[in-house]
Amino acid sequence: MMISKIIASLALSVFFLTASSIPALAGATEGKKAFEAKKCGQCHQSEGPAREKTIKDQLAKKGPELWYAGSKFAPAFLDKWLADPRPIRPLEYNSLTKKNAGNHPKLSSADAIDVAAYLMTLRSADVKDGAIQPRDNPKGRAIFIKKQACYGCHEVTVRGNKAGGLSGPALTGASKRLNPDWVYAYMTKPRIFKPVKDMPDYTGYINDAEMKDLSAYVGSLD
């Protein structure tokens, strides 16, 4: 009796010690609470899989889905962005005409750290870690700028100047914002990450080696 009680309490204290010695984990629990308290879920889907089936479903969404945020974003990006959210999409979400007003809700730095820790736990098994190394490369660049006109919809920085289209999210700064492994997964598995989308589906048009060069290139963009 006695011994089993001691063992149980030992096991419990080991559990708490381990949990509190991993700050990211503790922050994630607080972050989930803050995400709910601040009603972020009114505009963001935080549980997968993708629910949108028609254009109407997509247009009803008020913000990008976050259920794979932990796979999509570079680890050091989210806490800074949540405390100081600068426009990512040049135009309002779901609009092709209105300029992004840049009025995203802002979090205190403490909340931003916790919410970022929570969002980084939202991972997708469809993203393979470590497959793509960010790399500026001529093949990826040629596909992006010339062959497939990604450039026509996405803003990038060319020799210090912003250039490119405005209808897609800006890819200026993608090296600091996006995980290149996610870029590859997003491009090759659009039905998982973006079943209804404004961007063309390139599967079958860009082969796997090219998809890797392209994702490495996007992952290298300053």
Ligand code: HEC
């Ligand atoms: C009124 C709707 C709304 C609310 C509420 C809201 N967001 Fe957003 N969120 C958006 C929109 C729209 C964007 C796209 C902004 C852009 O591209 O500049 C966005 C972008 C984001 C992004 C970047 C996602 C991406 O794929 O680019 C994150 C992370 C995020 N929001 C987290 C949060 C958190 C955390 C909260 C709660 C504190 C929150 N949002 C509350 C609408 C909202």
Ligand code: HEC
């Ligand atoms: C016709 C315009 C258009 C073209 C061409 C286009 N995209 Fe997109 N892209 C979009 C839009 C719009 C989105 C936002 C999601 C959606 O609605 O599809 C997007 C999303 C993305 C994202 C995710 C960015 C984020 O922050 O969520 C990446 C990465 C991307 N595109 C890369 C590419 C690459 C690489 C190419 C060329 C092979 C390309 N795009 C061609 C319009 C386009």
